[in-house]
Each structure stands twice: as structure tokens, then as C-alpha cells.
Amino acid sequence: MVQNGDSFCAVTREPKTILRELGKRKDLKNVTYYCSQTNFLGELMGLQNEVKVLLSFMDGMNREFVEDGRAEFVPCNFSGYGKLSVKTLKCRIAMPCVSKPDKNGYVSMGNAADGMPVISTQTELAIAEINPELPFVLGANVKHISEFDYIVEGDGYPLNIRAIDDSEDSREIYQAIGGYLSELVEDEATIEVGLGRLNSSAMMYMEPKKDLGVHTEIYGDLLMELTKRGIITNRKKTLYPGVSVCAQLVGSRELFDFADGNQGLNMNSCQQVLNPGIIAQNRRMTAINNAVQVDLLGQANSEYLKGKQYSGMGGIADFSSGAALCPDGKSIVVVESVTKNGKYSKIVPSFTQGTPVSLTRTMVEYVVTEYGAAVLAGKTVEERAKELIRVSHPKFRDELTFQAKEMGLIV
Numbered sequence: 380m381v382q383n384g385d386s387f388c389a390v391t392r393e394p395k396t397i398l399r400e401l402g403k404r405k406d407l408k409n410v411t412y413y414c415s416q417t418n419f420l421g422e423l424m425g426l427q428n429e430v431k432v433l434l435s436f437m438d439g440m441n442r443e444f445v446e447d448g449r450a451e452f453v454p455c456n457f458s459g460y461g462k463l464s465v466k467t468l469k470c471r472i473a474m475p476c477v478s479k480p481d482k483n484g485y486v487s488m489g490n491a492a493d494g495m496p497v498i499s500t501q502t503e504l505a506i507a508e509i510n511p512e513l514p515f516v517l518g519a520n521v522k523h524i525s526e527f528d529y530i531v532e533g534d535g536y537p538l539n540i541r542a543i544d545d546s547e548d549s550r551e552i553y554q555a556i557g558g559y560l561s562e563l564v565e566d567e568a569t570i571e572v573g574l575g576r577l578n579s580s581a582m583m584y585m586e587p588k589k590d591l592g593v594h595t596e597i598y599g600d601l602l603m604e605l606t607k608r609g610i611i612t613n614r615k616k617t618l619y620p621g622v623s624v625c626a627q628l629v630g631s632r633e634l635f636d637f638a639d640g641n642q643g644l645n646m647n648s649c650q651q652v653l654n655p656g657i658i659a660q661n662r663r664m665t666a667i668n669n670a671v672q673v674d675l676l677g678q679a680n681s682e683y684l685k686g687k688q689y690s691g692m693g694g695i696a697d698f699s700s701g702a703a704l705c706p707d708g709k710s711i712v713v714v715e716s717v718t719k720n721g722k723y724s725k726i727v728p729s730f731t732q733g734t735p736v737s738l739t740r741t742m743v744e745y746v747v748t749e750y751g752a753a754v755l756a757g758k759t760v761e762e763r764a765k766e767l768i769r770v771s772h773p774k775f776r777d778e779l780t781f782q783a784k785e786m787g788l789i790v
């Protein structure tokens with residue numbers, strides 16, 4: 380089905396069996412493969428220089444692929460994956476991964492809807508690979524097998540990531556940040572929690588809240604735990620009351636079992652879940668995301684480290700802007716005050732040249748470190764700088780104050 384010159388996409392969850400078979404072909408020339416991040420690029424290496432691989436998010440493995448020239452990075456918000464795949468890259472074939480069909484022939488896109496519920500209806504061909512390891516998660520990601528042109532029964536591969544860290548060496552920081560988050564997250568708020576060790580772990584130490592709702596990019600173990608504790612009920616949500624809404628599941632086997640057939644959880648496309656206008660309609664929408672650095676203007680870098688692309692935009696800008704648009708919402712950035720070795724402050728006077736700004740200063744309303752919560756919303760440039768210095772590590776405060784004065788931020 381794949382022809383010379385074709386572009387095809389899988390976005391986040393890859394069809395490993397299809398990629399393996401494509402990699403065996405000796406006749407294919409000049410094909411393009413787009414996925415936001417790849418785990419099985421090695422399966423395509425039989426095509427050698429005939430395949431161009433494009434990514435929009437990175438982890439350790441994907442950074443290596445880009446550095447050695449096997450893949451290229453295309454910046455894109457998570458909400459834009461669908462448009463990028465269909466309109467810009469003109470992918471002719473969509474290759475979603477799906478669960479085993481139920482008795483009526485319906486499949487779920489398992490643990491990652493991404494843009495695939497929409498993309499698979501807009502491409503010329505839709506070839507779905509069944510991964511028997513995937514849960515059947517309800518929502519707009521559910522499709523009947525008749526909606527695909529071809530079905531491949533894949534070998535399957537497990538997905539099991541525990542994203543909550545409870546190690547003793549970091550527990551004190553998590554507890555401190557969790558305490559400050561408790562002051563910001565209100566009862567009956569609808570929350571989004573970005574995937575990351577820091578905010579997920581810190582929220583386990585947050586004081587109990589009442590009737591939280593969920594509208595998030597990634598549903599992980601943290602949200603399952605808060606649901607089991609009765610803290611998340613979704614009772615007071617504006618949109619989809621009674622139901623947690625997400626675009627992906629990332630977590631443990633226990634999470635997948637919890638999500639399988641769970642009527643309190645819906646997985647929908649990123650075009651819908653990550654639309655800032657839709658996000659802003661949620662009551663008390665509270666976005667909680669990580670950053671690598673925050674500068675004294677209140678801008679956040681969430682994707683660049685040591686002069687290199689480290690991760691990607693994901694949904695951070697979509698949710699931060701949506702929460703900032705929400706009349707009673709809050710856009711929160713969580714960052715540790717210093718690097719792991721303690722040598723460098725993560726609150727910096729300005730970013731080094733070439734560092735992309737992931738969140739503009741108008742998208743960031745609060746910054747939380749283990750030293751406090753900086754309130755940036757409604758503050759002047761000087762007040763914002765002083766708030767950020769206040770929550771920085773004590774050993775860097777004098778230098779940050781000096782730099783702020785040199786830059787004219789503080790008189």
C-alpha cells in the first residue's frame with residue numbers, strides 16, 4: 380500500500396509490525412514518516428537513506444536519533460499534530476494503533492488518541508494495527524473496524540511507565556512544592572497536570588481537595604491515585620461532568636487496567652482536548668506544567684537544555700494559554716530552584732542565545748518552586764522580577780538581583 384514518494388504518519392503510538400515489514404522492502408524510494416516521537420525507528424532502517432523521519436517531541440532515544448542524523452525535529456504544539464500531518468506534510472496514509480475489537484467490531488486507540496481520530500478520516504488510506512496490549516478506553520477515539528481501509532494484526536508491545544517518584548532524596552522538595560500548590564489549586568477546580576516527575580510527585584503531597592475535575596493532555600498514575608482517593612470526582616466540571624478527559628494515557632499496567640472500559644474516563648483527539656478555547660471553558664481551569672528554566676520576565680523554557688533540543692512543546696502552550704484565558708483559571712509553572720548538582724539556578728536573568736521561549740510571559744501566572752509561589756498575574760515588570768527572585772534558591776538571590784538591576788528590570 381505504501382508507494383514511492385509517500386508520506387505516512389503514526390503520531391505517538393507506532394505500529395511496530397507495519398514498520399518492521401516496511402523496513403524489509405527493497406523497492407521503496409523517497410518516503411517520509413512523521414511521528415511525534417519514535418521508539419521503533421530501527422525497524423525502518425532497512426530503507427536506509429530512502430526514508431525521511433520527522434519528530435516533534437524527544438526523549439533520550441529520540442535525541443540520539445536527531446543528533447546522529449537519522450531523524451529531524453519539527454517544532455509543533457500537540458494540538459497541531461493533525462494539521463501538520465494532513466495539511467502541511469500531506470500524509471497519504473494514517474497508521475494508528477488500536478486495541479482488539481470488541482464483540483461489535485469497535486476498537487479503541489488504546490492509550491493515545493493524539494490526532495488520529497481526525498487524521499485517519501482525512502488521509503487517503505487508514506491502516507490500523509491491532510496491539511493486543513492496549514486497553515479499550517472510551518471516548519471519541521473509539522472507531523468501528525469498517526472505518527479503516529486495512530487492519531494489521533500486530534505482535535503488540537507493552538507500555539508501562541511509572542511517572543510518580545517517591546525517592547527519599549527528592550521527597551523534601553516534592554513536599555514543599557505540594558504545599559505551595561495546595562494554596563493555588565482550589566476546590567472544584569478542573570486540572571491539567573503535565574507529564575513530569577516533579578509536578579506529578581509533588582501533587583501527591585498536596586493537601587486534600589474537594590471535587591477536582593480533569594481535562595488534561597496526559598492521564599497518568601497520579602490522576603488515577605487522586606481519583607481512587609475521592610479527590611477527583613469531576614462532579615463540578617463545566618464540560619463532560621462526571622468524566623475525566625484526556626488525549627493520552629501514560630503510566631503503569633495498573634493504570635491501563637483502571638482505564639479499560641472505565642466510563643469515568645474519555646480519551647478524545649488532541650484537536651479537541653488541547654484547543655485553548657475549549658480548555659478555557661472549564662470551571663477554574665488550572666494548568667500545572669514543568670519548565671527547565673524561567674527567566675526574570677516570567678517566560679518559560681520547557682524544551683531546551685544545555686543548548687540542545689531536550690523534549691518538545693507537547694501541550695504546555697495549549698493548556699497554559701487556555702488556563703490564562705479562563706476567567707477563574709490559573710496557569711502554573713513548576714520548577715526546582717536549582718539543577719541537580721546545585722551549581723546553577725533554574726530561575727535565570729535571561730535565556731542563553733538560541734533558547735526558544737516555550738511560554739510567553741503572558742501565559743505564566745504563577746511560578747512554584749520549593750521556596751514558594753511567585754504571583755506574576757497583574758504584576759509590573761519590576762514586581763514580577765522580585766517575585767521570581769523571592770522563590771529562587773537563597774544562594775543565587777543576590778546575583779539575580781544584581782543582574783535584574785543591570786537589565787533595568789529593577790530600579
